[in-house]
Amino acid sequence: MRDAAPTTIYLKDYTPFGYIVDSVHLTFDLAPHATRVKSRIAFRPNPEASDKTFFLHGEELKLIRASIDGAEVTPDVTDKGLTASVPDAPFVWEAEVEIDPGNNTALEGLYMSNGMYCTQCEAEGFRKITYYPDRPDVMSTFTVRINGNLPVLLSNGNPTGKGKGWAEWTDPWPKPAYLFALVAGDLVAHSDGFTTKSGRHVDLNLWVRPGDEGKCAFGMEALKKSMKWDEDVYGREYDLDVFNIVAVDDFNMGAMENKGLNIFNSSAVLASPETSTDANFERIEAIIAHEYFHNWTGNRITCRDWFQLCLKEGLTVFRDAQFTSDMRSAPVKRINDVIELRARQFPEDNGPLAHPVRPESFQEINNFYTATVYEKGAEVIGMLKTLVGDEAYAKALDLYFERHDGQACTIEDWLKVFEDTTGRDLSQFKRWYSQAGTPRVKVEEDWADGTYTLTLSQSTPPTPGQPEKLPQVIPVAVGLLGPNGDEVRGTEVLELTDARQSFTFEGLAAKPVPSILRGFSAPVILEQDSTPAQRAFMLAHDTDPFNRWEAGRALATETLLGMITRDAAPGSDYLDGLLAVMRDDALDPAYRALMLGLPTQSELAGMLHDKGVTPDPMAIWTAVETLRQATAQHMQDLLPRLHSQSLVDGPYRPDAEQSGKRALGSAALALISRLDGGTQAATEYARADNMTLQLSALSCLLKSGKGEAELAAFYEQWRHDRLVMDKWFGLQVALASPDRAPEIARRLTEHPDFNWKNPNRFRALMGGLAMNHAGFHHASGASYELLADWLIRLDPVNPQTTARMCSAFQTWKRYDADRQDLIRAQLIRIAETPDLSRDTTEMISRILA
Numbered sequence: 001m002r003d004a005a006p007t008t009i010y011l012k013d014y015t016p017f018g019y020i021v022d023s024v025h026l027t028f029d030l031a032p033h034a035t036r037v038k039s040r041i042a043f044r045p046n047p048e049a050s051d052k053t054f055f056l057h058g059e060e061l062k063l064i065r066a067s068i069d070g071a072e073v074t075p076d077v078t079d080k081g082l083t084a085s086v087p088d089a090p091f092v093w094e095a096e097v098e099i100d101p102g103n104n105t106a107l108e109g110l111y112m113s114n115g116m117y118c119t120q121c122e123a124e125g126f127r128k129i130t131y132y133p134d135r136p137d138v139m140s141t142f143t144v145r146i147n148g149n150l151p152v153l154l155s156n157g158n159p160t161g162k163g164k165g166w167a168e169w170t171d172p173w174p175k176p177a178y179l180f181a182l183v184a185g186d187l188v189a190h191s192d193g194f195t196t197k198s199g200r201h202v203d204l205n206l207w208v209r210p211g212d213e214g215k216c217a218f219g220m221e222a223l224k225k226s227m228k229w230d231e232d233v234y235g236r237e238y239d240l241d242v243f244n245i246v247a248v249d250d251f252n253m254g255a256m257e258n259k260g261l262n263i264f265n266s267s268a269v270l271a272s273p274e275t276s277t278d279a280n281f282e283r284i285e286a287i288i289a290h291e292y293f294h295n296w297t298g299n300r301i302t303c304r305d306w307f308q309l310c311l312k313e314g315l316t317v318f319r320d321a322q323f324t325s326d327m328r329s330a331p332v333k334r335i336n337d338v339i340e341l342r343a344r345q346f347p348e349d350n351g352p353l354a355h356p357v358r359p360e361s362f363q364e365i366n367n368f369y370t371a372t373v374y375e376k377g378a379e380v381i382g383m384l385k386t387l388v389g390d391e392a393y394a395k396a397l398d399l400y401f402e403r404h405d406g407q408a409c410t411i412e413d414w415l416k417v418f419e420d421t422t423g424r425d426l427s428q429f430k431r432w433y434s435q436a437g438t439p440r441v442k443v444e445e446d447w448a449d450g451t452y453t454l455t456l457s458q459s460t461p462p463t464p465g466q467p468e469k470l471p472q473v474i475p476v477a478v479g480l481l482g483p484n485g486d487e488v489r490g491t492e493v494l495e496l497t498d499a500r501q502s503f504t505f506e507g508l509a510a511k512p513v514p515s516i517l518r519g520f521s522a523p524v525i526l527e528q529d530s531t532p533a534q535r536a537f538m539l540a541h542d543t544d545p546f547n548r549w550e551a552g553r554a555l556a557t558e559t560l561l562g563m564i565t566r567d568a569a570p571g572s573d574y575l576d577g578l579l580a581v582m583r584d585d586a587l588d589p590a591y592r593a594l595m596l597g598l599p600t601q602s603e604l605a606g607m608l609h610d611k612g613v614t615p616d617p618m619a620i621w622t623a624v625e626t627l628r629q630a631t632a633q634h635m636q637d638l639l640p641r642l643h644s645q646s647l648v649d650g651p652y653r654p655d656a657e658q659s660g661k662r663a664l665g666s667a668a669l670a671l672i673s674r675l676d677g678g679t680q681a682a683t684e685y686a687r688a689d690n691m692t693l694q695l696s697a698l699s700c701l702l703k704s705g706k707g708e709a710e711l712a713a714f715y716e717q718w719r720h721d722r723l724v725m726d727k728w729f730g731l732q733v734a735l736a737s738p739d740r741a742p743e744i745a746r747r748l749t750e751h752p753d754f755n756w757k758n759p760n761r762f763r764a765l766m767g768g769l770a771m772n773h774a775g776f777h778h779a780s781g782a783s784y785e786l787l788a789d790w791l792i793r794l795d796p797v798n799p800q801t802t803a804r805m806c807s808a809f810q811t812w813k814r815y816d817a818d819r820q821d822l823i824r825a826q827l828i829r830i831a832e833t834p835d836l837s838r839d840t841t842e843m844i845s846r847i848l849a
């Protein structure tokens with residue numbers, strides 16, 4: 001571990017910067033190993049700030065010269081930045097620094113990817129480009145001149161000059177440095193245009209490396225739809241003459257909303273039917289929308305400090321989810337989001353990495369781009385909208401944009417617009433931002449003389465640093481069904497604000513069956529003692545599509561838990577209820593495909609742990625396999641009909657309708673493969689003409705212990721395509737049988753195409769291993785050791801990606817003592833690695849704590 005104690009930054013310590021920046025001029029002389037960056041920055045004292053220390057962040061910079069108002073100065077330089085004495089009046093700071101983008105493997109600041117220059121500055125990467133107050137509350141206009149002998153030279157804002165070997169860009173909108181971007185390289189554009197509602201013409205370009213032109217059309221359409229949707233639904237118009245998107249192969253995250261110049265991981269933008277699955281298309285559409293929506297929620301209104309990250313991320317995730325619901329199927333989107341929340345956010349909220357939606361301290365902010373900040377942050381906004389109603393939500397958002405345009409804001413500012421719009425006191429609601437952990441809501445029922453009483457109690461388990469929790473405001477959407485399955489009370493929202501609270505429904509003819517937490521109206525764990533027969537009743541009758549799916553999910557879960565803990569047989573309520581749903585051709589195929597899903601093995605392990613049972617990964621794996629087999633047998637006659645859904649009419653379209661059909665067909669093929677050993681999957685593989693069907697057939701073959709030949713053929717067919725090769729690496733590991741997973745993963749790390757410095761490739765392989773629950777938890781500890789080896793190897797190269805991947809270990813305390821010992825040994829081995837990055841040090845120490 002590093003010798004220097006890591007510094008912790010606290011929300012409560014916020015103070016404004018001593019100086020205001022009026023303008024920034026940057027000149028880049030590009031060279032792979034010696035790029036020169038000249039800055040000319042107009043500062044003036046900030047009357048609101050008491051601390052007038054002139055400190056500029058700067059890391060890994062070689063300072064060539066600096067001057068103030070034209071006079072050379074010699075600042076005090078450390079490895080974190082510099083301080084200088086400055087006049088108590090407006091002044092111009094100039095500096096020249098040299099940087100080495102060609103050796104920047106951390107992919108933060110200015111770096112190179114396949115010969116192309118690009119940047120990633122969020123959260124604190126700009127300080128690796130030049131000396132600057134690199135904090136989001138310092139906003140300025142930027143003018144950027146790029147000198148470099150490359151065909152395409154891009155930065156933020158509008159183009160304001162261009163010649164041979166140079167280009168100038170001016171961004172008229174004041175912005176924080178984290179939204180700065182520069183791209184230079186040999187790129188080609190897929191171009192289009194958009195006319196905003198007030199008649200402004202915007203040039204749209206999607207820039208890619210030559211050869212990728214054929215993968216741009218879908219992304220461009222998604223962009224145009226997003227621009228239109230934000231005008232129609234939020235009244236938000238685009239505000240520059242040009243909007244550029246660039247695809248980059250080496251990128252730590254999904255994408256980045258730099259003003260007017262979004263930079264995307266190529267996996268989050270490039271798409272074609274032959275190389276991308278339906279799920280890829282949907283994800284790409286959502287990410288393009290997300291980054292575009294940031295133009296208002298993030299860029300025009302930004303964050304005061306990084307503790308407020310959810311201000312832009314929670315809101316923008318919420319907005320992109322609304323967009324996807326409008327473009328596709330709202331119930332399917334909601335169910336998918338809840339599946340994701342349970343798979344990624346619940347483990348975080350219920351383990352050593354738990355933190356509030358608005359964290360109160362951090363060592364490395366990059367470690368807080370989490371499912372809690374993003375996805376739970378979006379759930380919190382959804383609850384707010386449910387509580388105040390759609391109309392008040394729209395009014396509050398209008399006020400937010402009007403009041404705070406051009407500002408760097410806080411969660412307090414955000415809640416205030418809702419308080420001012422509705423007159424509601426949101427102080428208790430604010431606990432959603434400050435208390436970590438997933439609330440449990442327990443249900444009790446009472447029935448007497450036509451009155452039905454629902455008593456709800458809430459409690460939130462302790463999380464690191466928060467032993468006691470106060471009650472939160474939980475909107476619980478409830479409907480009541482009568483004994484014949486008719487809805488006797490439509491959905492109403494109960495506001496649970498106390499630790500325990502009763503709600504009565506009067507004038508009922510018979511004891512109703514409650515449908516609670518419809519639409520998953522709050523990110524909580526509902527504890528309701530229902531019998532399998534009651535669940536089956538809801539599965540057959542609930543009018544709320546989410547809760548109908550949830551009833552099936554609960555039946556599946558309870559069956560699996562019974563099989564694991566009591567050696568019970570697969571439940572007939574589940575099998576019969578599922579069969580009835582699958583037979584109902586009036587139901588959306590996408591929805592039926594979701595019904596066929598099961599909780600993940602990791603989720604089951606978490607539930608067992610919650611019940612005080614130590615999860616045995618192999619027992620969980622066996623139960624899931626057994627239930628799958630029983631399901632296949634139970635639905636045998638129906639499977640060919642379900643499978644034929646994937647043979648759609650007409651050319652491939654990645655829309656909701658066709659992809660829903662393929663999802664159902666693929667789910668059916670997986671069950672068929674359990675009965676025929678993969679015979680039909682081999683036929684389907686041979687005739688697949690799109691990646692969705694090709695990959696689903698290949699998955700079935702691998703799961704059947706076959707597919708060697710197909711795997712080799714797939715490699716030959718796609719070895720030239722990085723994004724498809726990521727799938728090839730990931731699939732083999734994720735679907736390997738538990739006993740073979742560590743060895744298959746290890747062998748693949750020796751493959752010549754395992755370019756481990758590429759985050760997508762590293763994540764494909766190591767993430768695939770972590771996803772293979774029983775394989776990752778192989779009793780030998782071989783997978784733990786393999787992952788630790790590679791984390792140790794990657795850390796000095798790319799701390800961010802290393803630190804993120806550490807979360808594979810976050811659930812370690814659920815497992816038995818032998819496995820805990822094996823994992824602890826690996827965590828300690830990582831922690832004791834000399835010169836471990838701040839990112840990984842923080843993650844490992846939190847996981848170990």
Ligand code: ARG
Nearest residue numbers: 122123253255256257366369
């Ligand atoms: N703001 C980006 C988004 O759209 C994510 C950037 C995250 N970058 C990072 N280094 N953690 O969500």
Ligand code: ZN
Nearest residue numbers: 290294313316
């Ligand atoms: Zn975002």
